[in-house]
Every structure is written in structure tokens, then in C-alpha cells.
Amino acid sequence: xxxxxxxxxxxxxxxxxxxxxxxxxxxxxxxxxxxxxxxxxxxxxxxxxxxxxxxxxxxxxxxxxxxxxxxxxxxxxxxxxxxxxxxxxxxxxxxxxxxxxxxxxxxxxxxxxxxxxxxxxxxxxxxxxxxxxxxxxxxxxxxxxxxxxxxxxxxxxxxxxxxxxxxxxxxxxxxxxxxxxxxxxxxxxxxxxxxxxxxxxxxxxxxxxxxxxxxxxxxxxxxxxxxxxxxxxxxxxxxxxxxxxxxxxxxxxxxxxxxxxxxxxxxxxxxxxxxxxxxxxxxxxxxxxxxxxxxxxxxxxxxxxxxxxxxxxxxxxxxxxxxxxxxxxxxxxxxxxxxxxxxxxxxxxxxxxxxxxxxxxxxxxxxxxxxxxxxxxxxxxxxxxxxxxxxxxxxxxxxxxxxxxxxxxxxxxxxxxxxxxxxxxxxxxxxxxxxxxxxxxxxxxxxxxxxxxxxxxxxxxxxxxxxxxxxxxxxxxxxxxxxxxxxxxxxxxxxxxxxxxxxxxxxxxxxxxxxxxxxxxxxxxxxxxxxxxxxxxxxxxxxxxxxxxxxxxxxxxxxxxxxxxxxxxxxxxxxxxxxxxxxxxxxxxxxxxxxxxxxxxxxxxxxxxxxxxxxxxxxxxxxxxxxxxxxxxxxxx
Numbered sequence: 182x183x184x185x186x187x188x189x190x191x192x193x194x195x196x197x198x199x200x201x202x203x204x205x206x207x208x209x210x211x212x213x214x215x216x217x218x219x220x221x222x223x224x225x226x227x228x229x230x231x232x233x234x235x236x237x238x239x240x241x242x243x244x245x246x247x248x249x250x251x252x253x254x255x256x257x258x259x260x261x262x263x264x265x266x267x268x269x270x271x272x273x274x275x276x277x278x279x280x281x282x283x284x285x286x287x288x289x290x291x292x293x294x295x296x297x298x299x300x301x302x303x304x305x306x307x308x309x310x311x312x313x314x315x316x317x318x319x320x321x322x323x324x325x326x327x328x329x330x331x332x333x334x335x336x337x338x339x340x341x342x343x344x345x346x347x348x349x350x351x352x353x354x355x356x357x358x359x360x361x362x363x364x365x366x367x368x369x370x371x372x373x374x375x376x377x378x379x380x381x382x383x384x385x386x387x388x389x390x391x392x393x394x395x396x397x398x399x400x401x402x403x404x405x406x407x408x409x410x411x412x413x414x415x416x417x418x419x420x421x422x423x424x425x426x427x428x429x430x431x432x433x434x435x436x437x438x439x440x441x442x443x444x445x446x447x448x449x450x451x452x453x454x455x456x457x458x459x460x461x462x463x464x465x466x467x468x469x470x471x472x473x474x475x476x477x478x479x480x481x482x483x484x485x486x487x488x489x490x491x492x493x494x495x496x497x498x499x500x501x502x503x504x505x506x507x508x509x510x511x512x513x514x515x516x517x518x519x520x521x522x523x524x525x526x527x528x529x530x531x532x533x534x535x536x537x538x539x540x541x542x543x544x545x546x547x548x549x550x551x552x553x554x555x556x557x558x559x560x561x562x563x564x565x566x567x568x569x570x571x572x573x574x575x576x577x578x579x580x581x582x583x584x585x586x587x588x589x590x591x592x593x594x595x596x597x598x599x600x601x602x603x604x605x606x607x608x609x610x611x612x613x614x615x616x617x618x619x620x621x622x623x624x625x626x627x628x629x630x631x632x633x634x635x636x637x638x639x640x641x642x643x644x645x646x647x648x649x650x651x652x653x654x655x656x657x658x659x660x661x662x663x664x665x666x667x668x669x670x671x672x673x674x675x676x677x678x679x680x681x682x683x684x685x686x687x688x689x690x691x692x693x694x695x696x697x698x699x700x701x702x703x704x705x706x707x708x709x710x711x712x713x714x715x716x717x718x719x720x721x722x723x724x725x726x727x728x729x730x731x732x733x734x735x736x737x738x739x740x741x742x743x744x745x746x747x748x749x750x751x752x753x754x755x756x757x758x759x760x761x762x763x764x765x766x767x768x769x770x771x772x773x774x775x776x777x778x779x780x781x782x783x784x785x786x787x788x789x790x791x792x793x794x795x796x797x798x799x800x801x802x803x804x805x806x807x808x809x810x811x812x813x814x815x816x817x818x
Contacts, residue, residue, distance in 0.1 A: 224270055225812040226277040233817055236270060243269055248649075261629065266818045274813075276340045278805040288342040289459050290335055291538045292516045297499050298334055300508075313447070313511055327513065347801055348794030353786045359774050361789060366772025368722045371738045371764060372749075374710045375718070376693050378685060378759040386677055394680040395669050401679075402672060405613035406664040408631050410656045412621065413595050413604045415584060417577040417651035431564045435557050442555040445512065449548040450523055451487055451505035453480075454497035456540040466536075473534035473541035480531045480543060487531070487545045496540070509550065519544070581653050584645055588655055592641040595657055611662060624648060630656060637661045686759050693761035697753040706765050722770070734762055741766045 222230035244260055259265065300311040307315055320330050395402065435442070453476055457469045476494060480487050488504025495501045512520060516537040526532055526546035535542045580602045587598035599606045609622050614632055616623040630636060630643045636658050645653045669676065696709050710717045720730055725739055733754050741750040741764075749765040756762055777785065 220814070221817070223814050223817045224274050225810070226274055227281060227809045229277055229281065231270070231273055231277065236273065236818065239273060240266065240269060263815070263818070267815065270813070270815075270818065274806075274811055275802050278802060278809055278811075279340045279343055280336065281809065282801075282805055283339050283342040286343065287460075288339070288346075289538070290338045290342065291459075293497070293499075293537070293539045294338065295331060295335055296514060298338060299331070311508060313509070313514070314444070343801065344798040347798050348791065351790045351794030351797055353789035353793060355782075355786070357789055357793075358782055358786050361785070362774040362777070363771040366724065366774075367739075368724055368770040368772070369738055369766060370719075370721045370768040370770075371723060371734075371766050372706060372717050372719050373734055373754075373762050373764040374706060374713075374715050375756070376689070376696070376713070376715070376761040376763070378689050386680060391673065391676055391680060392669065394683070395676050398679075399666055402667045402669075402676070403664045404662070404667060405615070406632070407611040407613050407662040408637065408658050409609055409611045409660045410622075410627075410631050411595060411606050411608045411659050412627075412654055412656035413584070413599045413602075413606055414621070414648075415577070415580055415602065415604065415645075415653040417573055420573055420576050420580070431561060431568065432557060434564050434568065435560065442560055444550075444553045444555070446524075446552045447509040447511045447550040448523055448526075448546055449509050449550075450507045451491060451545045451547060452497070452500065452507060452519075453487075453491045453495040453505050453543040454500075454540055455494075456496040459538065469541050470534050470536075473543055476543045477531060477533060480545065505545070577651065581645065584653065584655060588642045588645070595642055595655060598642070598655060608659070611660070621654070627654065627656065631658055682759075689759045689761060690755075693753060693755075693763070697751070697763055700751050700763055700765075706763060709763070731756060731762070734764055737764055738766055743769045 221233050223233055223236045224231040247260060299305065299316070304319055305311055305316045317327065320327060453473075455469045455473045455476070457466055461469070476490060479485060480490055488506075491505030492501060495505055497505070500507055510520075510523065512524065514520075515523070516539075518535055519537050519542055522532045522535040522542075523544055523546060526544065528546055528549050530546055532542070532544040532546075535544060583602050584598050587601050588595075591597050595606050598604075607621075609617060609619070612618075612622040612628075612631075614628060616625075616628055621627055626646050626648060630646055635641075636643060640658050642655055642657045645655045648654055696713070700706060700709060707717055720734075720738075723730060723735065723738070725735070730738075733756055737752040737754045741752055744750045744766050749767050751766075752764045754762045754764055
């Protein structure tokens with residue numbers, strides 16, 4: 182949308198705007214307008230800022246993920262709520278805190294780890310193996326360069342560095358397992374009485390009582406606010422474009438995009454790694470280099486099996502079991518020193534020791550694929566398809582620009598835009614905030630735009646709304662029916678039913694509370710049950726997931742404190758359907774911990790350690806928020 186407006190700044194609108202701006206500039210000077218820079222950050226973490234642009238990019242990514250995940254259940258209005266934006270901003274702040282913490286702690290992401298992270302992403306794999314072509318193709322589809330993507334992955338690894346270290350060092354002791362089992366498998370003996378709904382007479386209600394209840398609950402008895410709209414829709418899929426391109430045009434496109442049709446040189450490599458710490462001293466480096474040199478001599482000897490040597494001596498966990506195999510590599514994917522050595526080798530050669538951030542490498546070049554250019558005939562079909570798509574995009578962009586221009590010239594009507602771009606103005610029936618019955622009035626973006634206060638009050642044409650499937654829609658509210666009270670005479674029966682239900686609920690609550698007060702005062706549960714003609718139910722040896730009990734009774738019972746000898750703990754529980762229960766906890770029995778074998782205990786201890794690690798990571802982030810100054814500007818979201 183902003184791009185299209187930018188493209189239109191050569192028209193008459195731009196002239197008017199520039200003319201208006203000349204006046205204040207003449208009096209105050211240009212420098213007065215630019216001497217002070219407006220704050221554009223939405224949060225500050227220490228000295229780092231999270232900009233509005235960065236937040237919006239992240240929000241759009243989140244919106245896209247939710248749309249793909251939820252499909253037809255996606256509701257854009259929910260994502261626009263302030264609490265959703267605030268939650269996302271808090272997540273970004275936590276990530277920046279963790280990144281800064283990792284930097285302060287000296288955590289470094291080595292190039293090999295970055296490469297390993299990218300290579301294992303399933304989307305970049307074909308038949309289970311990383312494909313450079315697939316990698317570049319998918320990134321190009323997202324208008325992203327490999328370098329930009331690598332920076333994002335690197336940042337993500339930096340954010341995950343400290344939590345992973347914390348979680349990997351968390352542990353649970355055998356006593357933790359015992360305590361957990363004792364709580365998880367705890368059994369409780371309880372007794373309870375269920376109180377049925379109170380009986381309330383069905384005699385006629387007075388007009389005053391009904392009217393008073395109606396007035397007190399007027400918000401219940403409202404019609405839905407509704408609007409009707411008219412709109413024009415520009416759909417790229419319906420635009421007429423040339424079905425076939427001439428040969429000269431296709432050849433010109435081939436020449437202009439020649440770099441796309443070149444498969445760069447690739448080298449099939451294996452390596453053996455002797456690791457060194459990032460802060461290793463000179464002696465440690467010399468020892469590692471000597472080990473690597475010994476491997477070089479062994480690998481260069483007659484009948485040496487490089488893969489066997491790698492499996493025996495390499496310290497690279499990712500490639501060791503595969504005999505050091507790194508697959509096909511091209512320039513730009515590995516450490517610069519590693520790459521320089523690899524591309525200087527002849528097929529079958531073994532390199533001298535090569536130093537990188539990870540340690541010392543011994544590299545074997547197994548095979549070379551020379552750079553290959555695809556001929557015009559091989560890509561002609563693809564170029565023709567791209568031509569049609571490009572023409573459609575060009576035509577769509579051109580018409581959407583005309584739509585924007587027409588709307589801004591006359592925002593009071595859709596007729597001008599419709600006439601200029603050859604579209605029909607369509608109208609809808611009334612619909613509410615819940616949406617209408619057709620695809621347009623059930624679209625969350627259309628609903629949101631239609632119920633904006635300014636759209637209803639001004640009834641001007643909206644900004645073009647970008648819909649799924651490369652569609653633009655501009656709309657105008659033509660009629661508005663505000664929410665209004667439904668006359669009592671039209672819904673008297675409903676109001677009377679709800680008044681009786683309200684009285685029944687209140688009486689049931691009062692009666693149950695009176696009985697509970699007597700129970701707390703020392704009367705027995707059995708005596709109270711006999712008085713109201715009910716029986717006491719015993720639930721002995723009940724677990725936390727007792728399926729035979731109402732979940733509200735079970736939850737209340739396990740929330741009570743352990744009873745003293747001969748003094749049960751009591752609770753008053755509200756159930757569904759205006760029913761209530763009086764609950765007494767008689768005894769608590771710890772879970773039996775001896776029933777798990779060693780394997781089950783080990784698995785449970787690992788689960789607890791993982792849970793502890795997650796809790797400790799959250800606590801670590803909370804501590805960082807106290808140590809590093811964090812500021813928010815929610816009004817800029």
C-alpha cells in the first residue's frame with residue numbers, strides 16, 4: 182500500500198502537498214523540521230532499540246504463521262488486540278535480553294554450527310539431503326538473500342545459547358523423583374453431599390419485577406450492530422494478460438537473468454576435525470595442529486581409507502559417523518579458511534591442516550562438479566510461465582495504483598475508481614461483527630474495516646484492503662444500524678425465564694452457603710444430609726484424575742490442606758446447573774513410589790530435569806529484566 186502511494190507522488194496530490202509544505206519551510210527553515218529526530222522505538226533493552234519497523238516485520242511474520250496454521254479458523258481481529266501485540270513485544274524483548282547475555286558471557290556461534298543448523302532444515306532438503314538449489318530457490322521466493330537468512334539463523338542461535346546451556350545442565354535428584362511421585366500418585370479419602378437446585382415457584386411475576394430485571398440486564402437484550410457496504414474488488418487471477426510471449430522477449434529475459442541459470446561449481450568433500458576451544462592458548466593450538474598433521478600423513482599414505490580414519494579420529498559429531506562426509510559444497514557456505522583450502526585442492530587430494538573457529542581440519546576433495554549454464558531451450562517453458570505471471574503482477578500493480586489514485590481524488594464514492602479500472606460496484610446485505618454469509622462479509626479484514634468508527638461516521642471509501650489470493654478490495658459503508666434495546670414486549674417470555682433462573686441460582690447459593698456455615702460450625706455432614714433428604718457419598722482412595730468424580734469436587738478436595746486427626750477439612754463447591762456440593766476431606770495418603778522400575782525412574786527423572794531446566798530458563802530471563810534496563814513505548818505499537 183505505502184509503495185503504491187510512493188509511486189503516486191508524481192501526481193497532482195504530490196503538488197498540493199509540496200505546495201502546503203513550502204509555507205512553513207519558508208518561515209521556519211528546513212533544518213527546524215529535521216533538527217530533532219522523532220523516537221521510533223517500541224522498546225529499549227539496555228542500549229539496543231527494537232524499532233517500529235522491526236516489530237511490524239515480526240508481527241507480519243507471526244500473522245502469516247497463524248494464518249497458515251489455523252486456516253479457515255484464522256481470525257485477524259484477535260491478532261490486532263493490544264494484548265497480542267504486547268505479548269509479541271515482550272517475546273522480542275526477552276530474545277534481545279538473551280542475545281545480550283550470550284554476548285556478555287562470551288558465547289560464540291561457530292560457522293560449523295550455523296551451517297549444521299541450516300543443512301538440517303527439512304524445507305531445504307531433497308530426498309533427505311541438503312540441496313543448495315532448493316535453498317536458494319526458497320529464499321528467493323521470500324525475497325531474502327542467503328546472507329540475510331544466515332544472519333537470522335545466527336541471531337536465533339545466539340538467543341538460544343544461554344537457555345540451552347541452562348536446560349542442558351539442569352538435573353533432578355532421586356529425592357525429587359520420590360517427592361514428585363508422592364504428590365502425583367497421592368490418594369485422598371473424601372465424603373460429600375450433592376445439593377440439588379432449589380425449587381422456585383412458577384407463579385406469575387409482577388410487571389415491576391420483570392421490568393427491573395430487564396433494565397438491570399439491558400446489555401443482554403440488544404440487537405447486533407450491523408452495517409451494509411458497497412465495494413469493488415480487484416482480483417489478479419481474473420485479469421486478462423497475454424497468454425504467450427514472443428521469442429525475442431523471452432530471450433531478452435534469459436539474458437537479463439543469466440546468473441539464475443548458472444549452477445556454480447560444487448565440490449564433494451570430507452573432513453576430519455580436531456577441535457580446539459575458542460580461547461585455547463598457543464600450546465593447545467600447537468598440540469591440535471600436530472595431531473592434525475599426523476592425520477594428514479596417515480591419510481596420504483598408500484591405501485589409506487580416509488572415511489575409516491574420520492570415523493576413528495574426527496571430533497565432528499555431525500559427520501564422524503558418515504566418514505567425514507560433508508556432501509556437495511559451493512562457495513559461501515563454509516568458513517573462509519576452510520573454503521579457500523577446499524577450492525585450491527585437486528580431486529583426490531588431502532589438504533594440510535586448516536585452522537578455523539572450530540579447530541583444525543584435514544580436508545579430502547573427492548569430486549568436482551564444474552560450473553554449468555542452462556541453455557535457453559532448457560528454461561524456455563519456465564521463462565514463458567514467469568512472463569505471464571510477471572505481466573499479471575504488472576497489470577495488477579498498475580490497476581491497484583489507479584484504484585488508490587482514484588480513491589484519494591474522491592473518497593466519497595467508489596464509482597470513479599470502478600469506472601477507471603473497469604470494475605463493477607457490488608453491494609452487500611446487512612451483517613454484524615460476527616460476519617455475513619458470503620466470502621466478502623465473512624472476511625475478518627473486511628469486518629474490521631467496516632466497523633471502524635471513522636468508516637461508519639464518515640461513510641468514505643476505505644483504504645484498499647489486501648485480501649488473500651492477490652486481491653485488493655475497497656469498500657464504503659452505505660448504512661449503519663447501531664445496537665439497540667429489544668423492546669421488553671417482544672422478549673417478555675425470555676426475560677421471565679431468565680429472572681426465574683436468576684432467582685433459582687441465588688436461592689440455591691444461599692441455601693448451600695447456610696448449610697456450609699453450619700458444617701463449619703461443627704454440625705456433622707451426615708446430620709445435614711439427613712435433614713435435606715440426601716445421602717453422603719464416600720469417595721475413598723481417590724486420585725487426582727478420579728474420573729468417577731465431578732472434576733469440580735475433585736479439584737476442591739485436592740486443594741484442601743491435610744486434615745488433622747479427627748478434624749476433616751471442608752469446602753463448598755459450586756457445580757453446573759445450579760447444583761452445589763459440601764465436601765469433606767478425611768485423610769491423605771502419599772503416593773506409593775516403589776512401583777516404578779529403574780528404567781521408568783530414569784525416564785521420569787529426565788522429564789523432571791527438563792521441566793526444571795525450563796523453569797530455570799524463565800527465571801534467568803526474569804533476572805535479566807532486573808539487571809538490564811527495559812523500556813516500553815506501547816503507544817507506538
